[in-house]
Amino acid sequence: MRISSRAISTLAVTLFISLLSPFSADASAPAKFVFTGSGYGHGVGMSQYGAKGMAMESATSAMILSHFYPGTSLLPGDDTQxxxxxxxxxxxxxxxxxxxxxxxxxxxxxxxxxxxxxxxxxxxxxxxxxxxxxxxxxxxxxxxxxxxxxxxxxxxxxxxxxxxxxxxxxxxxxxxxxxxxxxxxxxxxxxxxxxxxxxxxxxxxxxxxxxDQYLYGLGEVPSSWPEAALDAQAIAARTFALSKLPSIRKACDCHIYSTIRDQNFVGFGKESEPFYGIRWRNAVDRTRNQVIFFEGKPIQSFFFSSSGGMTQNVKDVWGGKLAYLVNRPDTWSVNVAINPRYAKWRREVSQAVMAKAFELKDLVRYQILERSITGSLLKIRGIDSEGREKILTGEQFRSRVALPSTWINLSGVTADGEPEREPPSEQVIEICLDLFRFSQQRRE
Incomplete structure (x- = not known):
């Protein structure tokens, strides 16, 4: 009997949800919820720790950018505006x-x-x-x-x-x-x-x-990182800024925000860092006029800290479709030696925060309804003690409860902060991911 790729994908999703979604028949609201996972940020575009890992393996900035923004071209562009x-x-x-x-x-x-x-x-x-x-x-x-x-x-x-x-x-x-x-x-x-x-x-x-003046002040990555990673960051940041021109945004009287809403601008404090500041300034100068293009225009070169092992497709996070913002392997992000802080993380979220996130009276339990091919959370349902429900997207949930990412490997719901049950083994999770990959290959 021939099994369709759709059936394989459905099986993988079902297996993931059954392994990673907590459930309880008890209608009492727990005091706290426990989440563990990997990665930090929205997951779209270039992984900064992925760039660091590739640079440590001797990849050039051009190789890093072509990996995370496939199908794009690195060309000269005017950045004197x-x-x-x-x-x-x-x-x-x-x-x-x-x-x-x-x-x-x-x-x-x-x-x-x-x-x-x-x-x-x-x-x-x-x-x-x-x-x-x-x-x-x-x-x-x-x-x-x-x-x-x-x-x-x-x-x-x-x-x-x-x-x-x-x-x-x-x-x-x-x-x-x-x-x-x-x-x-x-x-x-x-x-x-x-x-x-x-x-x-x-x-x-x-x-x-x-x-120069704007890019010198960007505090996106440590200036001590390998040169190729700094160069890739400088080029991605330059391209992102160019994509915001020429329109002034009425909401901020600006082209671009100085926060992670756009790019983290810290000012002269970045280039004046003792010893390391000159390394970032040199990266900006070394890559002068280098811009990432797709179909003749600077791309929306989104970037983020780290993923759960694979970057996100933009359609799974914000909707829409961009050919260069698709799933890309990012094993460096889950390597503790490269990303010690977010390769693995654990967070406890209070009952009050969870209830507020779902806009419910309280929260008795939740169900993970959908995950992406990368294993990141796409949809989650919250249920209160009166049976009312609310569904959030993965990004909404991450933002409202302040989780580092939507790559939630294990989640629990308890009164004492301990997980309800043992997490699935790494081998079982890998089987799920293999099923996802196999279903994608069959579609291609």
């Missing part, structure tokens, strides 16, 4: 500090693009020494105050927009409620954002040259 980076999203308060040895800062009323001349009437003043400029969204405007141990300043009328510039060798510290930045390049723009209640908020952006 300016890019506007949001460094303070929906902020109420922020401050900018300059120390006496750092140079001069100029405060300008209104909004002026970088490198554009400013009329003298708009310049409030230029300041040096130990000074702090505080920015507060209040009464529908942005209020600026200046303070120093050595001088007193008069108050300023609030305004909708402000521009702050500094000399080329000046280094300033921007502090927001979310994070702090050391900034050397570019300028700051403050824009008032109205809301329905309260004093409003502001968007804080910095505008930089993409190809």
């Amino acid at each position: 300016l890019i506007r980076v949001n460094v303070g999203h929906k902020q109420r308060d922020a401050s900018l500090t300059i120390k006496s040895e750092s140079g001069t800062v100029t405060l300008i009323r209104g909004r002026f693009l970088i490198n554009r001349p400013v009329p003298e009437s708009a310049v409030v003043g230029s300041y040096s020494g130990d000074i702090t400029i505080s920015m507060t969204s209040i009464a529908g405007k942005i209020e600026i105050t200046r303070s120093s141990k050595l001088a007193k300043f008069s108050s300023l009328e609030p305004d909708d927009d402000w521009t702050i510039r500094w000399e080329s060798e000046t280094v300033v510290t921007l502090r927001t409620a979310a994070r702090n930045y050391l900034l050397k390049y570019g300028q700051l723009n403050l824009k008032r954002v109205a809301n329905d209640v309260g004093p409003g908020e502001m968007e804080i952006t910095t505008t930089l040259r993409l190809g």
